[in-house]
Amino acid sequence: MLYSEKVMDHFQNPRNVGKMEDADGVGEVGNAVCGDIMKIYIKVDNGIITDVKFNTFGCGSAIATSSMATEMIKGKKIEEALELTNKAVVEALDGLPAHKLHCSVLAEEAVKAAVKDYYDKNNIDYDETLFPADCAHCEGCGK
Numbered sequence: 710m711l712y713s714e715k716v717m718d719h720f721q722n723p724r725n726v727g728k729m730e731d732a733d734g735v736g737e738v739g740n741a742v743c744g745d746i747m748k749i750y751i752k753v754d755n756g757i758i759t760d761v762k763f764n765t766f767g768c769g770s771a772i773a774t775s776s777m778a779t780e781m782i783k784g785k786k787i788e789e790a791l792e793l794t795n796k797a798v799v800e801a802l803d804g805l806p807a808h809k810l811h812c813s814v815l816a817e818e819a820v821k822a823a824v825k826d827y828y829d830k831n832n833i834d835y836d837e838t839l840f841p842a843d844c845a846h847c848e849g850c851g852k
């Protein structure tokens with residue numbers, strides 16, 4: 710089968726879908742490969758991500774990876790969310806077809822953008838190099 714059971718499960722029953730009115734950080738990114746977009750909202754309490762929501766105008770793989778990514782950062786320290794890589798999310802989903810790997814980058818980048826927004830809004834100093842302007846380029850997009 711092209712997609713793992715976990716991918717199908719998170720695609721058909723995505724976790725943490727929706728908007729958050731009182732988010733502490735919001736990240737919105739676009740996928741340079743396909744033009745799809747993703748928005749992630751985080752609620753932060755004492756440095757812990759207590760709630761996450763996402764909305765995407767994206768494909769099934771983008772939905773599945775975002776759903777998994779939100780599950781992986783919920784309850785974690787904000788620094789740990791920054792360490793989340795698209796590869797870790799793909800592994801947690803038991804893999805994605807090679808031509809869909811680029812979809813997983815959207816989730817990683819949206820999480821990073823939400824954390825950066827949280828830092829900016831709260832005047833928290835951070836290392837700019839943690840937020841490169843270009844994506845980390847998964848093997849999928851070939852750049």
Ligand code: FES
Pocket residue numbers: 740743744745767768769770771811812813815
């Ligand atoms: Fe655009 Fe998957 S095809 S995110």
